[in-house]
Amino acid sequence: MREFAYQRTTQIRDALSSVARHDGARFLAGGTNLVDLMKAGVESPARLVDIRSLALGGISESPDGGLVLGATATNSAVAADPLVRRRYPALSQAILAGASGQLRNMATVGGNLLQRTRCAYFADPSEPCNKRAPGSGCSALGGAHHNHAILGWTEHCVATHPSDMAVPLTAFDAVVRYETLDGPGEVPLSEFYLPVGDRPDRETALPDRALITAVVVPAAEVAGKSRYRKVRERASYAFATVSVAAALDVQDGVVRDVRLALGGVASRPWRARLAESALRGGPVTAERISAAADLEVAAAEPLRDNGYKVTLARNLIEAVLTDLAASSGAASGGAAGNGAAGAGEESDG
Structure with a gap:
């Protein structure tokens, strides 16, 4: 690991100013992904600005009955929060399905959304990877890709996004709030992750050197009737092969609302809008559910x-x-x- 400067800060403005002043500076929260990439030589920040002392760790109810998750709230705290467990059970389930208890105690909301792909070629600086070194090629395209993308990929990158938490947040229309030296801003999570295109190294719509401050989850009655299910290659501590966050609200036999998002299938959490549209407003039958599932994967490559x-x-x-x-x-x-x-049985854990 190369030498780097380390700085603690207690004010958002100070953190933003420090990152703006120093080329190669990065924010550090839990560090569960960034430090690993530094050890592998994939990331080499000249300065780490520790933001764990900022007042961004709260979990609160929003005025509309939704949630405001502070950017430095730990994954463990979010998963255990009574409001999360009662109103957004799929979110709690998704967090508990990811990583180990020790990592969840360190990992943060903002860091979880910004974590990089776990593609083995991305993590190996000796291998070509357009996400790490634009224009060098995608080794996974003709190499080991059994756990890579089936939706939304291009010849420039076939990696998947690793977050469990981001999948239900996508289904629940979460919004990412951030701060820059020019002021605050926000972006819907549905627009936060950029399509792969020909520049897979450009992963998010977050402005340069912006700091995520919170994730807002709107109130949604359907979210209380939600579930997260994850299939992985071993019983625990593994990234999703495929995961599903779903919520279903049925009144008098008719689907009043449905939310559906997939993990492990694309470079970003995949909102299954085709399946949602096929189900919403009609009777909930096995035939219609089956047809909606077929429709969503019809575009898979x-x-x-x-x-x-x-x-x-x-x-x-x-x-x-x-x-x-x-x-x-x-x-x-x-x-x-x-x-x-059978698919559901494999995912329990």
């Missing part, structure tokens, strides 16, 4: 070794929505289909 993800994503969507419909007492038309239950 699997690589040589990850075609299994298409079937897995489709079955997981079906399984989670079927379970939610059954728990609401609104399911009709029989079981959701062969294979869906």
Whole structure:
């Protein structure tokens, strides 16, 4: 690890000024991703500005009944918060499905959203990677990619976004608040992550040297009827092969509202708007759930070794929505289909 300067700050303005004054400066919160990348030689900041003493660790109710999650609130604190568990259970479940207890005690809300891909080629400076070194190529395209993207990728990058937390936040229309030296701003999470395009190194719409201060989750009645399910290659402490955050509100047998987002399938959390539109406003039946799942994965473009993800994503969507419909007492038309239950069983943990 190369030598770097370290600075603590207690004021947002001081933190922003310090990063603006020093080339190569980075904000440091929990450091669970950044420090690993520094050790691997992928990141080499000249200065770390420690923001853990800023007053950004709160978790509170917003005026509309939603949530305001401070950027430095730890993952453990968010997962255990009574408001989160009661009003947004899928968010709590997603956090608990990610990493270990020790890491959740250190990792923060803002850092979680900004974590980099876990593609092995990105983490190895000896390998070409357009996300790390633009224009060098994508080693995963013709290499080891069994756990890479099936949606939204380009020939420039086929990596996936690793966050569990960001998947339900995407489904619940969360908004990212930030501060710059020019003042505050905000961006919907649906627009926060940029499409891969031909510059996969440009990952977010966050302004240069901006500091995330909070994530706002709007009030949504449907969010209280939500679930997160994750399939991974081992029982714990593994990134998602495919994950689903879903919420379903059924009144008199009709889908009043539905939210659906996928993890592990694209460079960003994937909002399943096609499936949502296919279900919203109609009866909740096994046939319609199955058709909605088919519709969402129809645009998938699997690589040589990850075609299994298409079937897995489709079955997981079906399984989670079927379970939610059954728990609401609104399911009709029989079981959701062969294979869906198996996908759900693998994801428990």
